Structures are given as structure tokens and as C-alpha cells.
Amino acid sequence: MTKRVLIVATDGFEQSELEGPKKALEDAGIETVVASLKSGSITGWKDKNWGDAVAVNLTIEEVEVTDYDALLLPGGQMNPDILRMEDSVIDLINDFDDLDKPIAAICHAPWLLVEADIVDGRTVTSWPSIRVDLANAGADVVDEEVVVDGNLITSRNPDDIPAFSKALIAALAD
Numbered sequence: 001m002t003k004r005v006l007i008v009a010t011d012g013f014e015q016s017e018l019e020g021p022k023k024a025l026e027d028a029g030i031e032t033v034v035a036s037l038k039s040g041s042i043t044g045w046k047d048k049n050w051g052d053a054v055a056v057n058l059t060i061e062e063v064e065v066t067d068y069d070a071l072l073l074p075g076g077q078m079n080p081d082i083l084r085m086e087d088s089v090i091d092l093i094n095d096f097d098d099l100d101k102p103i104a105a106i107c108h109a110p111w112l113l114v115e116a117d118i119v120d121g122r123t124v125t126s127w128p129s130i131r132v133d134l135a136n137a138g139a140d141v142v143d144e145e146v147v148v149d150g151n152l153i154t155s156r157n158p159d160d161i162p163a164f165s166k167a168l169i170a171a172l173a174d
Contacts, residue, residue: 002030003031003172004067004068006068006070007034007035007073008036008071008072009034009036009042009074010038010079011042011079012043012076014074014106014107014108015045015052016161017074017075017076017158017161018044018054019044020161021074021106021165022034024161024165024166024169025072025169034054035056035062035063036059036060037082037086037089038056039059041054041056042054044076060089065092065096066099068101069102070103070172071092071093071096072104072168073093073103073106073112074106074109075108075109075157076108080109081111093113093116094118097118100150101151103118103153104155104167104168104171105126105155106154106155106164107157107158108126111130113152114130119134119137119152120139121140122140123141123142123149124139124154125141125144125155126154126156144156145159146160146167155167
């Protein structure tokens with residue numbers, strides 16, 4: 001059966017951090033589904049300006065966690081900052097964690113893991129500006145291109161996308 005990865009994002013996601021892993025997953029034969037707070041499309045952030053639109057397949061409220069094998073959280077500064085204020089998104093992250101399904105978060109997206117209270121005692125990485133937030137939430141923060149700790153997969157920035165994608169694909173193969 002084909003593996004399925006849920007991508008949760010909203011306007012202001014880092015363009016490369018959604019599209020790069022999405023393409024890598026699809027090239028590996030893994031189905032991807034984009035969920036957001038609203039239907040229609042969401043717009044990325046690219047090179048200090050608005051980027052391209054990405055189609056939304058369903059809203060957060062329509063998601064059934066059992067339909068997916070993993071969760072992908074792209075970064076960008078705006079995207080996770082908006083999403084972490086939404087209880088439905090935090091509940092969804094906790095549901096994936098409760099089922100021990102892979103949760104892959106890159107750049108600023110580990111903010112969502114802090115909000116979901118699932119980093120205490122875990123080793124993670126992120127964009128430099130949120131590392132103190134992660135440490136304050138009890139995480140052991142390191143500066144590496146990709147960190148896998150149990151079901152959590154984290155990376156720092158767009159340069160890490162190949163390693164980040166490879167780690168998520170490997171987690172789905174297990």
C-alpha cells in the first residue's frame with residue numbers, strides 16, 4: 001500500500017521547504033496531501049517576498065490522522081507562528097505523536113513541536129533564532145543538518161532539504 005504524508009502549512013510557508021520535500025516524497029512513490037486552515041490555496045514565501053500558490057487538498061478539520069503515515073511541517077517564519085496559535089493544529093501534531101508516527105519539522109516549524117509540548121528530553125535542531133525556545137521547552141538542541149530522535153525528524157534550513165527528505169523517506173520505509 002502506498003505511504004501517505006500529510007503536509008500542514010498556511011500562507012507564508014517557506015516555498016522550498018514545502019515543495020522540496022514534497023517532490024522528493026512523490027519521486028519516492030509516496031503520496032502527499034496538503035492541509036491548511038482554509039480551503040483553496042496557500043501562498044509561499046520566497047526570496048523575501050510572496051512566492052507561489054500551492055493547492056490545499058483539505059482543511060485541518062477534515063484530516064483523519066489514521067489516513068496518514070507521517071506529518072511534514074515546513075518552516076518559514078510566518079507559517080509556524082500562525083499555525084501554533086491554532087488548537088486544531090496542535091491537537092493534530094499531538095495525535096501523530098501519540099501514534100508514534102514520524103513528524104518532520106524544518107527551519108522554524110519546530111516551534112509547533114514546542115507548542116505541542118513534545119520536545120522535552122528530545123534531541124532536535126532548527127533555525128538558529130528558535131533554538132532558545134526549544135531549549136527552554138526541555139529539548140537538547142544541536143546544530144546538525146538533520147536530527148532523528150524517535151519519531152521526530154528536524155532540520156535547520158533550506159540547505160538541509162535533501163538530508164531532511166531522505167530521513168523522512170527512510171522513516172517511512174521502516
